[in-house]
Amino acid sequence: MSEALAGPLVRVEASADQRLMRAGLWLAGAFLLLALGLPMAVLLSRAFEDQAGHFVGLANFATYVSTPALLRSAWNSVWTAGLAMVIVVPLAFTYAYALTRSRLPFKPLFRAVMLLPILAPSLLPALSLIYLFGNQGMLRWMLPMENIYGAPGIIVAQVFSTFPSAAIILSVALATADARLYEAAEALKAGRARVFATVTLPSARFGLVSAAVVTFTAVVTDFGIPKVIGGQFPVLATDVYKQVVGLQDFNMGAVVGLVLLLPALAAFALQRWAEGKRAATLTGRAVPLVPKARLARDLPLTLFCLAMAGLLVGIVAVAAWGSLIRFWPWNLSLTLDNYDFGRFDSSGWGAVETSIRMALATACIGTAVVFLGAYVMERAPRLTGLDAGLRGAVGLLATVPLAIPGLVLGLAYILFFNHPANPLGFLYGTLAILVLNSLVHFYTVGHLTATTAIRQLDPEFEAVGASLKVPVAETFRRVTLPICLPAILEIWVYLFVNAMTTVSAVIFLYGPATKPASVSVVHMGEAGQASAAAAMACVLLGVAILAKLAQMAVGGLTARATQGWRQR
Amino acid sequence: MRFALIAAGLLAALQLAEAEAQSRTRLTVYTALENEQLAPFKAAAEAAVRDIEIVWVRDSTGVITARLIAERQNPRADVVWGLSVYSLLQMESLEMLEGYTPAGAEALRPNMRSDRSPMTWTGMDAFVSTICFNTAVAAQRNLPRPSTWADLLDPRFRNQVAMPNPSSSGTGFLTVAGWIGSMGEANAWSYMTRLHENAQVYTHSGSAPCNNAARGEYGVGISLDMRAVTLRNQGAPIEVIIPTDGVGFDLEGTAIMRGTRNLDAAKRLADFAVSRPAMEQYGRFYALLAMPGVDATVRNYPPEFAQRLVNVNFRETALQRDRILREWSQRFDGKSAPR
Numbered sequence: 001m002s003e004a005l006a007g008p009l010v011r012v013e014a015s016a017d018q019r020l021m022r023a024g025l026w027l028a029g030a031f032l033l034l035a036l037g038l039p040m041a042v043l044l045s046r047a048f049e050d051q052a053g054h055f056v057g058l059a060n061f062a063t064y065v066s067t068p069a070l071l072r073s074a075w076n077s078v079w080t081a082g083l084a085m086v087i088v089v090p091l092a093f094t095y096a097y098a099l100t101r102s103r104l105p106f107k108p109l110f111r112a113v114m115l116l117p118i119l120a121p122s123l124l125p126a127l128s129l130i131y132l133f134g135n136q137g138m139l140r141w142m143l144p145m146e147n148i149y150g151a152p153g154i155i156v157a158q159v160f161s162t163f164p165s166a167a168i169i170l171s172v173a174l175a176t177a178d179a180r181l182y183e184a185a186e187a188l189k190a191g192r193a194r195v196f197a198t199v200t201l202p203s204a205r206f207g208l209v210s211a212a213v214v215t216f217t218a219v220v221t222d223f224g225i226p227k228v229i230g231g232q233f234p235v236l237a238t239d240v241y242k243q244v245v246g247l248q249d250f251n252m253g254a255v256v257g258l259v260l261l262l263p264a265l266a267a268f269a270l271q272r273w274a275e276g277k278r279a280a281t282l283t284g285r286a287v288p289l290v291p292k293a294r295l296a297r298d299l300p301l302t303l304f305c306l307a308m309a310g311l312l313v314g315i316v317a318v319a320a321w322g323s324l325i326r327f328w329p330w331n332l333s334l335t336l337d338n339y340d341f342g343r344f345d346s347s348g349w350g351a352v353e354t355s356i357r358m359a360l361a362t363a364c365i366g367t368a369v370v371f372l373g374a375y376v377m378e379r380a381p382r383l384t385g386l387d388a389g390l391r392g393a394v395g396l397l398a399t400v401p402l403a404i405p406g407l408v409l410g411l412a413y414i415l416f417f418n419h420p421a422n423p424l425g426f427l428y429g430t431l432a433i434l435v436l437n438s439l440v441h442f443y444t445v446g447h448l449t450a451t452t453a454i455r456q457l458d459p460e461f462e463a464v465g466a467s468l469k470v471p472v473a474e475t476f477r478r479v480t481l482p483i484c485l486p487a488i489l490e491i492w493v494y495l496f497v498n499a500m501t502t503v504s505a506v507i508f509l510y511g512p513a514t515k516p517a518s519v520s521v522v523h524m525g526e527a528g529q530a531s532a533a534a535a536m537a538c539v540l541l542g543v544a545i546l547a548k549l550a551q552m553a554v555g556g557l558t559a560r561a562t563q564g565w566r567q568r
Numbered sequence: 569m570r571f572a573l574i575a576a577g578l579l580a581a582l583q584l585a586e587a588e589a590q591s592r593t594r595l596t597v598y599t600a601l602e603n604e605q606l607a608p609f610k611a612a613a614e615a616a617v618r619d620i621e622i623v624w625v626r627d628s629t630g631v632i633t634a635r636l637i638a639e640r641q642n643p644r645a646d647v648v649w650g651l652s653v654y655s656l657l658q659m660e661s662l663e664m665l666e667g668y669t670p671a672g673a674e675a676l677r678p679n680m681r682s683d684r685s686p687m688t689w690t691g692m693d694a695f696v697s698t699i700c701f702n703t704a705v706a707a708q709r710n711l712p713r714p715s716t717w718a719d720l721l722d723p724r725f726r727n728q729v730a731m732p733n734p735s736s737s738g739t740g741f742l743t744v745a746g747w748i749g750s751m752g753e754a755n756a757w758s759y760m761t762r763l764h765e766n767a768q769v770y771t772h773s774g775s776a777p778c779n780n781a782a783r784g785e786y787g788v789g790i791s792l793d794m795r796a797v798t799l800r801n802q803g804a805p806i807e808v809i810i811p812t813d814g815v816g817f818d819l820e821g822t823a824i825m826r827g828t829r830n831l832d833a834a835k836r837l838a839d840f841a842v843s844r845p846a847m848e849q850y851g852r853f854y855a856l857l858a859m860p861g862v863d864a865t866v867r868n869y870p871p872e873f874a875q876r877l878v879n880v881n882f883r884e885t886a887l888q889r890d891r892i893l894r895e896w897s898q899r900f901d902g903k904s905a906p907r
Contacts, residue, residue, distance in 0.1 A: 136784040149769055228776075231769040232733065234901065236854055238772060245630035246736035246772075247893070248637050248658065327803045329706060329784060346606050346624070414638040429644060508635055511644075512596060512623035519627075526628060527603060528779045528799045 017472040018442070022387060024376035029390050031369065032397040034424075035182060035440045043408065047254035048417075060255045069234055074259070077236040080151055081219035081263075084158040089208065091159075092166035095308055098301035100174040101200070103293045105302065108556075111171070112404055112548055113309040115493070116316050118164040119544035121501040121521050124537040125160050125226045126228040127530060128318040129153060132308050149231035156223045156482065160315060162218050165445050166211040168494065172449055172487050173207020174200075176456045179289040200568035206455065209274040213267040219403045220263050223504065236260055244407055250415075251404050257408040261400070286458075316541065323534035337533035339422045344524050345532075351517040352539055355500050358434050358516055359547075363496035366439040368445065370495075371488055373398065374450035375480065377460060379472075403443035406504025413437055427509035437509055438499040446491040454488035467549075482562035486555060493551045497544040570607070571771070579817050592621040593833035598631040598636060601650035601820070602794055605853060609649075617836045624649060628774070629655060629738045636825075640664055643707040645830040647837050652738050655842040656689040663873040666824040666831070670838040680858040681818055690842050693854035696810060696817040696877065697743040699797045700778040700789040704805040711787045716813040717747065717759070720788065721877075725766040731790035732770065735893050735901070737816065739774030741793050744815015744896060745885045749878035757899070764900050782806050793869075794853065810869075814878045820850075859872040 003340045050056045064070055099111055117125065126330030132139045133148040143151055177200075185195045201208075223237035230238065236256060244253040324338075325332045342348035378395055380387070401409070417428045427433045457480065481488070503518045510519060517540055524535040581618070601609065601782050603626065610622045625645070633655040642661065659665055660682075667686040678692030691724060699714060706713065708775070711728060714720050720729055732740030747756040771777055777789030778796050782804035796808040822841040824834045840846055847857050851864035855873050 067897070069897060102674050130780075130783065134783065147768075227772045232771070232901070238736075241772060242733070242736045245634050246733070247630075248630075248634050250638065268699070280626075283752055327782075331803045345603055346626075411634070411638055414635065417640045418639050418644070425642070451696045507627065507631055508638070510625075512625055523603065523627070525779075526773060526775050528775060528782065528795055528802070530779065530783070531802075 002383070004524055014354070017466065018381055019490050020472065021376050024372065025380050025387065025394065028369075028373035028376055029394045029397075031211075031373070032112075032394060032440075033299075035436055036397055036401060036443075039412035040411075041403065042416045042419075043159075043250075043412035044254050044258055046251050047258050049250070049251055051251060053333065060251050061294045064252060064255050070237070070469055073234045073239050076151070076234060077220050078263075079217045080154050080158070084155050084162065084219045085215040087155070087159050088162050088166050089170075089212050091308065092163055092211060093170050093204075093208070094301070094304055095163075096167050096170035096174050097200075098305050101169050101177070101289070102296045102301045103291055104305060109295065110305050110309055110474045112464055112545075112552065113312055114167045115164045115170075115548060116312045117161050118494070119548065120316060120319070120541040121156075121503065121518050122161060122222075122224040123170055123228065123521055123525050123533060124319040124541070125157055125315055126225060127322055127525075127534055127537075128315045128376040129229055131318050131322055131328060132315075145227055149229060150233040153229035153231070154226055154233065154235075158222070160217045160312070161222070161225065162215045163312075165218065168490055169445070169448055169452060169568070170207050170216060171210045172452050172490065173204040173210075173456075175486070176286075176453075177203060177289040178286040180285075180287050182289060186282055191381055206274050207452055210452065213271060214445055214448065217263055217267055217402045221260055221403055223405060223407065231318050240405050240407055244411060249483050250411060253408065253411065254523055257405065260405060260408075263403060265403075267403070270430045284464050288415050303342075311540070319534050320538050320541075323538045324532055325531060328530065338531040338540070339366050341520070341532065341536060343532075344527070345520045347515045347520060350513050351520040352536070352543070354514055355517040355540065356543060358438065358498045358514075359499035361431070361435045362442075362499035363492045363547075365435065366442070366486060366495040367492040369439065370443060371444040371450045371484070374447050375454055375476065378451060378454045379459065381462075387429055398447040399444055401440055401442070404441075406441060406502065406506075407508075409437065410505035410508035413505070426455075429509075429514070431514050433509055434506050434514060434516065437505050438502055439495070441502060441505050442498040446494055448486055450484070450492070453484045457483060459467060483560045485558060489555050491549045493548055496547045498543050500540050569883075575884070584768045590618050593735065593828055593830050594621045594623060595837060596625065597622050597643060597648045597649050597777070597837075598625050598632050598645040599648070599650040600632050601626065602798075604854070605650070605849075608852070609846075609849055612845060613837060613840050616840050616843070616845060617833075620833045620837060622837075625829050630736070633658070633696055633879060637662065643825045643827045645825050646834045648821075648823045648832050649837070649841060650820050650824065652814065653691065653882050654690070654738060654741065654886055654889070656821050656823050659823070659882060660684075660688045661886075666826045666828065666834075668835055668838060670835070671840045672839070673842045676842060676858040676861075677860055679882075680787060682862045689821045690838070691858035692820040692822060692841065692846075693699075693850040693858060694817045694819055694856040695794055695854060696815045697739065697746055697790060697872075698793045698796060698815070699809040699811060700781040700791050700799070701807045701809050702784055702787050702789075702805055703785040703807055705781075706786045709787060713807070714788065715811065717811045719811075720766060721759075721762050723795055723835035725788060727766065727768045728769060728787040729763065729766045729790070730780060730786050730788070731763075731767065732771045732777055733776045733901070734896055736772040739790075740770075741889065741893070742816045742818040742882060743790055744816070744881060744892065746814065746878045748892070749880045749885075750814030757895070760896075761899065767829055767900075770900065778806070805818060810873060812876060815876050816880060817856075817877050820854075821881070834859055868900075 047060055048055060048057060095114060099107055104110060129148060131137060133143055135147060158322055181199050185199055185554055221237055223241050226235050226238050236259060240253050240256045241254060243249045282393050319373060322328055324334050326335055377391055416422065417424055462472060501518050506516055507519055510516060517536055519532050521536045583617055593715055599759060606624050606626060613622055614620060629652050632651060636659060665688040667688055669686040670690055673681055673687055673690050678810035682688045691738065701713065711724055718876060731743065734740035734744045751759060775791060775795050778791035778799060780786065781789030783797040793808060796806050800806050822838055828834050844862060847859045847862040851857055851862055851866060851867055855864045855866055
């Protein structure tokens with residue numbers, strides 16, 4: 001009798017977990033639909049309408065294709081993004097490899113420096129490049145071409161700005177390795193190259209594909225850099241800007257926005273393909289890998305990291321110096337006046353406060369949403385039919401934001417949230433909509449980081465938990481969360497710093513009392529106050545560095561408790 | 569005890585101020601004015617119309633116009649104060665502007681106010697396209713000082729000229745419209761074709777040519793008058809040249825948004841915007857004002873400035889805008905990476 005009862009009981013318990021996970025999945029789906037799917041649908045439907053709102057089918061596309069600039073812009077976007085990707089991924093891989101698989105000294109420092117480019121608004125590297133390589137630049141003699149404006153400038157600046165995202169993803173991918181595989185390889189007398197090709201690379205494959213996809217799409221959709229340093233070199237993202245801001249033609253803007261989604265869809269397919277080949281690297285029996293000292297590997301890697309870190313610090317340092325001078329390049333005397341923001345922009349230092357509040361909210365809410373979303377997506381057991389379809393849809397939606405230019409997302413938010421019939425209209429013009437927008441805008445990298453971290457955990461952990469009748473929430477709290485803590489902290493910082501520096505979407509959404517500092521930076525730059533713009537960019541950078549230090553402190557304090565098992 | 573009294577007094581004063589603030593109608597005003605204009609304009613308006621409070625949303629012309637049009641179904645702005653007439657005409661054609669003839673608007677120059685009755689917009693001041701000429705770069709590279717647009721065709725200016733892309737920037741468009749207005753369309757295109765030989769870059773932002781000319785990236789930036797003054801005050805070796813062979817100009821204007829929830833207050837602000845005290849405020853920054861007979865106090869404008877303005881028919885030009893821009897794109901847009 002008791003035997004007969006025990007069976008069904010276990011099943012009931014398992015299905016309670018399953019219900020919880022399914023509910024989570026539906027919740028994640030509903031959130032992404034509301035904050036991303038519907039606004040984008042409203043905007044993209046404009047691609048099929050004329051200015052007056054009548055349905056015109058594919059007429060806008062026909063007009064667009066007949067514009068000679070299209071193919072050129074599309075090709076320019078693809079080749080600059082491709083080239084930037086080919087440069088960034090190996091650099092980021094080497095850097096991440098050094099961080100995770102060598103005895104590189106001062107690892108936390110190198111880890112922090114790696115993030116510098118995303119800690120500062122994009123105007124900062126653009127200004128630096130002008131100060132260094134512009135026509136009056138300090139290092140202009142080093143330039144092989146006549147000037148930096150155009151494709152060379154775009155590629156250099158994009159390599160700089162996408163390096164952190166790629167490096168974060170790859171260092172998470174490389175962070176967890178099973179030492180037994182390496183021991184086995186050594187016992188089998190496999191050469192180093194062979195071990196690298198058969199053990200290291202396959203375990204990082206998903207991370208590599210993600211990093212490549214993130215870099216490529218980020219370059220294709222970014223318009224800030226082409227706008228400042230691209231000269232008149234046309235790319236798809238500046239075409240969107242031209243249509244939306246120059247011509248106020250939202251229909252055409254939507255058309256180009258749709259074209260921009262194509263690379264993202266291709267990237268999504270690529271990721272699915274990589275997923276098919278993946279396997280959990282960290283099984284329940286895994287033994288963490290501790291790199292042994294080996295000079296022949298450590299010395300070159302250390303030198304490489306020093307060079308990379310030097311470049312990153314140098315670019316930021318030039319801009320920091322630029323914030324302290326009176327007027328580049330004619331009056332280089334030092335001053336602190338540029339930090340008296342009230343003189344240049346009526347919101348003054350208040351904008352910095354707005355930014356901090358917005359970034360804190362984005363990071364705290366966003367980390368929970370992103371990580372839980374990725375978790376239920378990855379771990380919801382035995383999905384069938386509708387649920388499996390839902391998982392696919394959530395996965396797709398989570399990958400899409402990366403491919404949406406901020407401008408398009410901002411416009412979509414106006415059209416959707418400002419609609420008189422939208423019950424969420426009260427959000428419009430408040431800080432909440434800036435938070436929601438930033439959260440969604442930067443969803444993808446956080447999602448990929450979380451997914452990469454979760455996938456390296458053997459589902460066995462949950463299976464064991466289930467068989468011990470431990471609720472999945474408990475397993476999540478006591479196993480998944482602690483093991484993934486480094487990744488979670490990375491996501492928090494990533495969201496925080498991006499919310500501090502984002503411009504392109506929020507420029508359409510801020511209200512009279514909620515103007516963020518990143519927008520002030522652009523305004524001061526536009527008004528010809530380059531030094532003041534650099535100064536505020538440096539303040540944002542300072543805040544971001546503080547956030548990063550806080551993350552490192554938290555990570556360090558909890559490492560003993562949560563990551564101790566990695567040591568043998 | 570004394571402390572408590574002071575505190576009570578302060579509290580009462582605070583409450584009074586708050587009560588006054590609450591009794592005032594809060595007007596959301598969208599604008600593309602320069603930052604340094606916001607505080608004086610707000611103070612002047614609130615002093616003249618005591619029961620309103622202005623809250624600004626300021627951004628570049630393109631961004632503000634895009635926001636206004638995107639918000640069309642549920643307007644968030646009550647009033648637009650300080651926006652290009654081309655944007656206002658575009659909004660007028662979308663039926664976004666409330667018809668209202670502000671008291672005293674008939675006194676404005678006829679070409680600087682709406683020709684509808686009731687009016688849909690009123691002008692404030694004119695701003696013109698100018699040449700930002702970097703004298704330090706000129707000395708380095710031996711460039712002559714240009715005083716006309718035609719001077720820019722000199723081969724010595726090869727790769728030294730930057731101008732805003734008219735598809736991305738209102739400044740770029742008003743410059744092109746000015747050339748078409750002064751030279752006639754056919755000549756304007758051939759002028760631009762020759763200027764293209766000297767152009768280093770067409771930027772996406774209207775202020776970038778002047779900002780970068782100030783940094784010495786190139787010798788000549790075609791931009792707006794206002795911008796150059798700011799840069800000069802910071803110590804940039806910039807000379808502001810208003811070409812003598814005719815310049816295109818644009819108006820800044822005021823309009824009430826249809827659908828505003830504060831129509832009465834908006835009308836009072838619109839009345840103020842065409843009044844003499846308001847014009848005197850505009851005159852601190854711009855030389856040519858919508859109201860004749862008001863003395864502009866801004867310095868550094870050539871005295872015969874008004875005569876150099878090309879006669880532009882704004883409505884006509886606005887209607888031609890799409891065609892002109894398409895033509896421009898086909899001829900020059902991204903023809904090649906910078907040479």
